[in-house]
Amino acid sequence: MSQYKIIFTGPVGAGKTTAINSISDVPPVKTDAAASDMTKNRKSSTTVAMDYGVMNLAGGEKIHLYGTPGQERFDFMWDILTVGGIGLILLLDNTRADPFQDMKFFLDAFGKFINDTSVAIGVTQMDLSGKPTIDDYHAQLQTYGLKPPVFEVDAREKNDVSLLVQALLYSLDPGLAE
């Protein structure tokens, strides 16, 4: 069976881990597997620290939720990660110095994926910093010729995250009905 995924990306602290946990059926604790002096007999392996969650769907299907690793670097992992991805959730932290630059970075990095699928943007921490406004984001996006959903999102609120994902799905196909 194919692997269906929704990818969550954005700068460190934007709320990826929190968002995935808030809609995932099994919020897992990330496991790092580094060489340990207590487990010497084990072959040392390296796992990339990555957020992962899953939504169990009707009929036994699953949708996997992946968060990109924290570092702000575009590495080959991201390409691998997006295979089988049905869309991108971009979370931006409004308290960061330059959230527009963050937005541009991630839109560029995932440009091809977004072009093939769709993107929905959640602006987090707006309770802490109200500027830029959602309208400011739209104005900025217009210069890239994009009209994605941009919602104020508190990653701790399941309802906010759920609406963002719903908007992503309807962007892919407005004809979808429940």
Next chain:
Amino acid sequence: MKKGSHTPARIALYGMDDRTCKTMEMYLKGPCRGVAVVVRETEADIDVIDADHPRAKDILDARKAATPNRPIILLSLQDLRIDNTFFIKKPVNVTQIVDVLGKIKAATAPRKVFFNPVKAAETPPAPVEPVKQAPPEPPRKMAMDVYAKKPAGVKHVDVSEQQKTAKHQSAVQLNEGGFTAFLGTVSDIDFEDSAQLLTACYDPRQSFLGYVQSAYKTANLQSRALQLNSIWKPLIIFPESQEIWLDADDKQLRAFAGMTLGKNATGSMVLVPFDNGKAADRAMDKFQNMNTFIWKLALWTSKGRFPIGLDIQRPVFLVTWPNFTRLVITPDALRMAALLVSTPKTPLEVVSLLRVKPQYVFAFISACHALGLLRQSERQVDTVIAAEPPQKSTNKSLLRKILGKLLGA
């Protein structure tokens, strides 16, 4: 989430980076229902060590030396049997955590060393609900200070902002039943009758909505707070923060919104500069985000009717998506938004394409129009400018299942 009848175990984490600590913390709060809280080393009853850390052995030795009587839980991908420790195999799950904590509790309960309620009361465990990062003592600011310009560059947390509960409210998602209950019914219109449908209109200018919108425009132009007086309650508009203040609940607002205003009512509408003198009288919880407010007001004014001023025969499209997480969501609103963001359609095309009831389409169009998110395309020209309809659907049945899950959850 309410605190359980038990006192949460207080654990300290070792050999984990910040990220993992945070995740662990949330995992304990959420899925584990607050069975344990993460505290500092000095306040902990139990130590939890990631045994896969390269220096786990050193950490373990150090912890044993520091607090010899404190139970230790080791987490590892490998099965570990180390004397005088408890073990949880990764990936960690709720059952394992609860089991091990139960074992520790049983082993130590007679001696009452751990989970001592008195001790817990002295140092209350971290609240189970996520807390906003507000400093403990909100300064006694006058409400108007809130709108003073913040210094450029530095972003800070405004405590007064956080006391305003209304603007942070999440969206209310309405099902069909909720919609009717919410909007009320317009008894004199039969929406099944296509002839009546075209005349199912209302005039925003003869309603509170029209006056609010015009007052809002003026306040924005003048960049100062204005007060709209009417036969009803005064409405204060703060353009800088994009907020309004109104001493009325939604039910009261809905009743007034739905009224067609006569000469008397319109005659008593006055817009005056807002006098900041009585700022202290204004309860923080009566502030509302401007857009959230106008959106609601438009829905209740429309009651499923079409606004005069738009041509029902011409295509409409959305300039941007509405900020749905902070708006009342009427049935099929997200689908309509997705369609109209991508391609202009006449209101009746929306009805047939998405199989949505006309009342829902009209109310949605009214609300988008009131927020200035909606345009009518002249002819083909705009249609060409607007983006292509989305054709990216990967797997309709999968997407539908995800939706079902999100809506059912």
